[in-house]
Amino acid sequence: MDLTQSIAPKSDQLNADDLMAGPVTVTIAEVAKGSPEQPVDVRLVEFPGRAYRPSKSMRRVMVSAWGAEAGTYGGRRLTLVRNPEITFGREKVGGIEISHLSNIDKPHTVALTATRGKRRSFTVQPLAAAAPARDWVSEAYATEGDVDLLRALYKAAQNAGAPKKVLEAIHALATGQADAPPAA
Secondary structure: OOOHHHHOOOOOEOOHHHHOOOOEEEEEEEEEEOOOOOOEEEEEOOOOOOEEOOOHHHHHHHHHHHOOOHHHOOOOEEEEEEEOOOEEOOEEOOEEEEEEEOOOOOOEEEEEEEEOOEEEEEEEEEOOOOOOOOOHHHHHHHOOOOHHHHHHHHHHHHHOOOOHHHHHHHHHHHOOOOOOOOOO
16 A cells, blocks of 8 residues: 555645655646745646645756746646755754656756755756657547457546546447547
8 A cells, every 4th residue: 555645734835845755757737927925836737736846946947958938838848856854044954856857858957056055066867758648539540449458448538537538439439329540
């Protein structure tokens, strides 16, 4: 039994404690204006209702690698890691850092402020491209009406979170209610 969900904090934002089980790679749904204290909400596909609120240093990394226009960030991916060495004032409280970014083709290094008057180099690695999305409907037509294969495909699509229209199309094929396959 995976206990990850049972230790997740109840919050409207992603916290370092959410990453106790290890790094997580996420997809940006959109970037929105936050509050004066946390000016940026990076809304994530994988955490609906909870935003990643990057520190000023991590925002500098994103801007340096991807540019200043947050409207272009949708669909991009990043890997977030918990760094227990991050301090707030003089106390080590832990925090979230970015280890990998999509849409860069080589490691990207930025000079960040470590403490007043001191800088440190921070490097993010390129994140491999995501596997292309499956074309469930084409796969369903390729089964040539084999009901057992269609049932297995339906279950796989359902487990992968395929849209309702895709599930309906597979079901229609399995029950003989579908039209001819779409033209290639």
